[in-house]
Every structure is written in C-alpha cells, then in structure tokens.
Amino acid sequence: MSIILDHINYIYGEDTTTPVHALKDICLQIQDGEFVGIIGHTGSGKSTLMQHLNGLVRATGGHIYYNGEDIYDRDYDMKKLRSKVGLVFQYPEHQLFEIDVFSDVCFGPKNLGLDRKETELRAYDALRKVGLPNELFYQSPFELSGGQKRRVAIAGVLAMKPEVLILDEPTAGLDPKGRDEILQQVKKLQTETGMTILLVSHSMEDVAEYVDRIIVMNDGSVLLEGAPRDVFSHYEELEAVGLAAPQVTYILNEFRKNGLDVDTSAITIGEAAQEIARALHR
Amino acid sequence: MSIIKTKNLTFEYIRRDEEGNVEGITTAVDDVTLNVRAGEFIAILGHNGSGKSTLAKHINAILHPTEGTVWVDGRDTSDESQVWEIRQTAGMVFQNPDNQIIGQVVEEDVGFGPENMGVPTQEIWERVAESLRAVGMYQYRKSSPNKLSGGQKQRVSIAGVLAMHPKCIILDEPTAMLDPNGRREVIRAVRGLNDVEKITVVLITHYMEETIHADRIFVMESGRVAMEGTPKEIFSQVERLKELRLDVPQVTLLAHELKGRGLRLPDGILTTQELVEAMKRNGYL
Numbered sequence: 001m002s003i004i005l006d007h008i009n010y011i012y013g014e015d016t017t018t019p020v021h022a023l024k025d026i027c028l029q030i031q032d033g034e035f036v037g038i039i040g041h042t043g044s045g046k047s048t049l050m051q052h053l054n055g056l057v058r059a060t061g062g063h064i065y066y067n068g069e070d071i072y073d074r075d076y077d078m079k080k081l082r083s084k085v086g087l088v089f090q091y092p093e094h095q096l097f098e099i100d101v102f103s104d105v106c107f108g109p110k111n112l113g114l115d116r117k118e119t120e121l122r123a124y125d126a127l128r129k130v131g132l133p134n135e136l137f138y139q140s141p142f143e144l145s146g147g148q149k150r151r152v153a154i155a156g157v158l159a160m161k162p163e164v165l166i167l168d169e170p171t172a173g174l175d176p177k178g179r180d181e182i183l184q185q186v187k188k189l190q191t192e193t194g195m196t197i198l199l200v201s202h203s204m205e206d207v208a209e210y211v212d213r214i215i216v217m218n219d220g221s222v223l224l225e226g227a228p229r230d231v232f233s234h235y236e237e238l239e240a241v242g243l244a245a246p247q248v249t250y251i252l253n254e255f256r257k258n259g260l261d262v263d264t265s266a267i268t269i270g271e272a273a274q275e276i277a278r279a280l281h282r
Numbered sequence: 283m284s285i286i287k288t289k290n291l292t293f294e295y296i297r298r299d300e301e302g303n304v305e306g307i308t309t310a311v312d313d314v315t316l317n318v319r320a321g322e323f324i325a326i327l328g329h330n331g332s333g334k335s336t337l338a339k340h341i342n343a344i345l346h347p348t349e350g351t352v353w354v355d356g357r358d359t360s361d362e363s364q365v366w367e368i369r370q371t372a373g374m375v376f377q378n379p380d381n382q383i384i385g386q387v388v389e390e391d392v393g394f395g396p397e398n399m400g401v402p403t404q405e406i407w408e409r410v411a412e413s414l415r416a417v418g419m420y421q422y423r424k425s426s427p428n429k430l431s432g433g434q435k436q437r438v439s440i441a442g443v444l445a446m447h448p449k450c451i452i453l454d455e456p457t458a459m460l461d462p463n464g465r466r467e468v469i470r471a472v473r474g475l476n477d478v479e480k481i482t483v484v485l486i487t488h489y490m491e492e493t494i495h496a497d498r499i500f501v502m503e504s505g506r507v508a509m510e511g512t513p514k515e516i517f518s519q520v521e522r523l524k525e526l527r528l529d530v531p532q533v534t535l536l537a538h539e540l541k542g543r544g545l546r547l548p549d550g551i552l553t554t555q556e557l558v559e560a561m562k563r564n565g566y567l
Contacts, residue, residue, distance in 0.1 A: 040461075041463055042432045146330035173458045174330060175488050176329075176527065176529035178330060178527070179488075242463035243461070243463070244462045246532065247491070247531070247554070248532060250554055255558070258561075258562065260567055272536055272539075273539035273540055273543060282543060
C-alpha cells in the first residue's frame with residue numbers, strides 16, 4: 001500500500017505562448033504510515049505536486065498509482081480517491097462557513113452520503129482527534145482563535161476518514177505555541193492511527209522535529225530526498241535554492257570550526273544540547 | 283523625541299449574534315500606555331488574539347480608541363481632520379502582499395501613494411526610484427508584480443509605503459506567508475530602512491529570530507503590554523515566554539538547555555556569534 005508517482009510532468013498554458021513546466025519528471029514513492037515533509041521555496045512546485053495526489057490537478061504526463069491502481073484509469077473512482085486522500089489547503093479556516101463548529105465538521109461526511117448517526121460520530125471523533133475542547137463544539141467557528149479555527153478545518157478533513165492527510169503549510173500565521181500544538185496533534189495522528197502524513201512547510205525547524213523523511217523541491221524537480229539529518233547536512237545546497245537548515249545545524253558547524261569535536265548532524269535543540277554536552281565530556 | 287505615544291489606550295468592540303443582539307463586549311486593547319521614540323526599532327510579540335494587530339491599527343488611525351488617546355508625531359488620531367497627515371506619517375504593511383499590490387508594473391504600484399497625495403510628477407519618479415533602491419528592488423521596476431516572489435512582492439509593498447515619505451512604518455506579520463529566503467530579504471530591507479534612513483519601525487511578528495536586532499520588544503497578552511525590554515532582557519525569560527505561548531530564538535533555547543546541563547553561560551544569548559564567544563570565554567571552545 002503506497003502512493004507511487006511515475007515520471008509525473010505537469011505543464012500548464014501549453015496552448016499559449018508562455019507554457020510553464022511546473023513539475024518535471026517527478027518519481028517518488030510514499031509508504032503507508034510515513035510522515036513526509038515537503039520543502040521548497042515559493043513557486044518550487046510543492047503545492048502543485050500535492051494537488052496531484054488527490055486528483056485535483058491532472059498530470060500532463062506520467063502515472064500516479066494509489067494502492068496499486070492507476071488513478072488516471074478511465075474507470076477509476078476519483079471521488080473515492082478524494083475521500084481517501086484528504087487535502088488541507090493553506091489558510092483552511094477561510095473555508096469554514098457553518099453556523100457552529102460541529103455542523104462544519106459534519107459537512108464532509110454528510111456529503112459522502114453517510115447517515116446522520118455515522119456523520120455525527122465521525123465529526124465528534126475528528127474534533128477529539130484535533131484536541132478541540134468540547135465546550136467549543138456548538139460555538140460559531142468565527143469566534144475561535146486562529147489556531148482553533150485551523151484545527152476545526154483539519155477536523156473537517158479528518159471526518160472523511162482519509163488514509164492520507166496532506167497539510168499545506170498548516171502553521172502559517174500561528175503563534176509559536178499554536179504551531180507546536182498543531183504539529184504535535186498531527187504527529188499523534190500518525191503514531192496512533194497509522195495515517196500517512198504529508199506536510200508542506202517553510203519552517204525547517206518544524207520539519208526537522210517531526211518528519212521521517214524530507215523531499216526538497218526546486219524548480220519543479222526533486223532536488224534532495226532522505227532522512228532529515230541527511231538532507232540538512234547538505235545545507236549549502238539548500239541555501240543555494242533559497243532554503244536553509246535549522247539554526248542548530250549552523251551552530252554545531254560553528255562549534256566544530258572552533259575546535260569542538262561535535263557531530264554536526266543533530267537537527268533539534270535537544271539532540272544538539274546532548275551532543276555538545278557529550279563532546280565536552282559532561 | 284516621541285513619534286508614537288499612547289495614553290491609557292483601550293479598544294472595545296461589541297460582539298453580536300446572527301440577529302444582531304448584543305452578546306458581549308471584548309476588550310482587545312486594555313489600558314496601554316507606551317512611548318516610541320523617533321528612529322527606534324520596536325518589535326511586538328504576542329500570541330494570536332493578544333491584541334497586537336488591534337494596537338497597530340490604532341497607530342495609523344484605521345481604528346480609534348474607545349478610551350484613551352493615541353498621538354502620532356504629536357497628532358491626536360481621533361481628530362478626523364488629521365487622518366491624512368497621520369497616515370502619511372505612519373504607513374502600514376500587511377501580511378499578504380497580494381492584497382496590497384494594485385499596479386500592473388512595479389514602479390506604477392510604488393507611485394500610487396505619492397500620486398494620490400498630489401506630489402508633482404517629476405518628484406513621484408524620484409521617490410519611486412529612491413524607494414525601490416532602498417528595498418533593493420530597483421532592477422525590477424519595469425516588471426509585473428505577478429512575476430515576483432513573495433519576498434520581492436512584500437518589498438514592493440514596503441517601497442509603496444516608503445514613497446509617501448513616512449516617519450514611521452508599521453509591519454503586521456510581513457513575513458508570515460514567505461519562505462526562509464523571502465523572510466530574510468524583507469527583514470534585511472526593514473533593518474536597512476531603520477539603520478540608514480532612520481525610519482521608526484514597528485514590527486509585529488511570530489518569528490522570534492526577526493526581533494533580536496530590535497531596540498525594544500513589547501510582549502502583548504490579553505490586550506495589555508505584559509513584558510517590555512531589550513531583546514536580551516525579554517529572551518532571558520524563557521519560561522515566562524512559554525507561558526505567554528511564545529518562544530525564544532533557537533540559539534537562545536540551546537544556550538538555555540546547555541545551562542541546564544551545568545555549563546556556565548549568560549542569559550539571553552541571541553546570536554550564534556554571541557554563543558560561540560561566550561563558550562570561548564568560559565573555556566568550552
């Protein structure tokens with residue numbers, strides 16, 4: 001069970017004088033239950049790639065296999081794919097519209113044609129999974145804080161019981177605590193339910209802390225791919241394409257230059273502190 | 283000399299339900315008294331809903347105080363006849379660059395402000411050129427804003443405000459939607475304006491790293507100023523900031539962790555450079 005992208009190309013405006021080759025020959029495999037981070041500067045093709053995974057955008061070349069089936073097959077059930085691969089857009093709280101939180105989360109499962117009882121069970125379950133307190137369920141979604149609204153929007157997608165959850169910059173505009181809370185909930189979803197998570201992010205620190213694997217996009221192609229510590233060890237290449245490694249990577253490299261025998265592959269504060277303490281024999 | 287001054291500033295708004303019945307009153311800014319001197323670089327931190335943006339919108343008279351007074355360069359913002367003067371003195375840059383750019387060509391967009399102020403044509407062009415140079419976007423003056431990256435667009439927005447020759451610029455999370463490179467470009471441009479042009483800057487942000495060069499930081503909580511001080515003073519209080527749903531820069535946090543492991547290090551280290559020097563001084567490097 002996995003998602004396989006086989007030589008995916010996407011060109012838009014092909015019939016105009018300025019066609020854009022947005023995705024260039026992408027080959028990737030995403031395993032069941034993986035937590036994958038996708039990084040890249042603005043315009044590198046991250047979001048376009050994500051929109052291919054649930055069939056919102058159709059590749060102009062190549063194939064996508066979801067659990068072994070080609071989603072571009074003529075008799076493939078695209079609607080089912082969209083309920084299996086949930087996509088949370090940037091600023092998803094702009095899509096909230098119902099009079100209360102609970103009805104908003106019910107909207108998705110209701111449209112799947114589920115009966116009322118199942119719909120409500122799922123909505124309740126989804127809201128619990130994102131850690132929204134019960135007393136907010138019957139409030140207007142517009143009265144919640146930024147972080148709470150965003151959780152409601154994520155719950156709306158979770159209520160569809162997706163197997164894969166794609167989050168496009170879920171923490172943009174949130175305060176630091178709000179960022180941590182959302183990402184911890186997402187991590188918990190992965191570990192507790194085995195859901196596959198794809199996280200598009202501009203924050204290297206967040207990606208370093210939570211994901212199993214990183215895919216670096218640049219100019220429509222995959223530039224680097226691998227475990228966070230491997231990818232961030234190429235920090236000079238990342239800088240060349242407008243990205244960076246987490247700040248601790250730079251600190252450790254600076255320490256090393258100054259003669260401390262540290263392993264520079266640590267990517268979180270905790271790991272780095274431990275590694276420095278080890279090098280100092282403390 | 284004071285450029286922004288508030289005295290007992292309070293802003294309340296009435297919440298209404300669907301039928302328009304009053305549900306309650308929210309106090310978004312609660313009795314804030316502060317004073318910003320001309321040429322200062324001020325950063326405002328605070329979690330979502332702490333009142334940062336509401337406070338900022340008072341500085342260029344988008345909002346008017348329910349109680350208390352705000353003076354911008356000596357002008358009372360609740361005096362209707364002064365509104366245009368105030369908005370020229372204190373320009374505002376918002377989060378989403380796409381909502382602020384209206385011109386088809388970069389230089390046209392930047393010229394929009396001075397044109398509306400009735401500046402003579404020749405001078406408009408001079409202002410456009412100098413503003414674009416100040417943010418490092420002069421070579422893109424003939425480009426379409428649609429072709430620019432987020433960081434470049436945001437710098438064009440800043441140039442648009444600069445062309446009105448403000449004494450003060452307020453930036454409300456200008457980097458929230460940008461990638462690391464774009465963030466760096468914008469912050470560098472803003473620091474340049476403050477250092478070189480001596481423009482007063484009020485920067486609202488959720489990224490702690492962007493505030494380490496500020497002269498002073500205000501931390502907002504429930505509409506009040508909960509903490510005030512230099513970056514060093516503020517970021518020395520790691521635990522207090524966490525209570526306020528905030529964070530400290532990564533270097534500061536690492537230094538804090540190392541201290542917890544028994545290393546002798548000062549509080550409030552803000553840059554990699556400082557950490558390396560402190561480590562050397564104490565014989566760790």
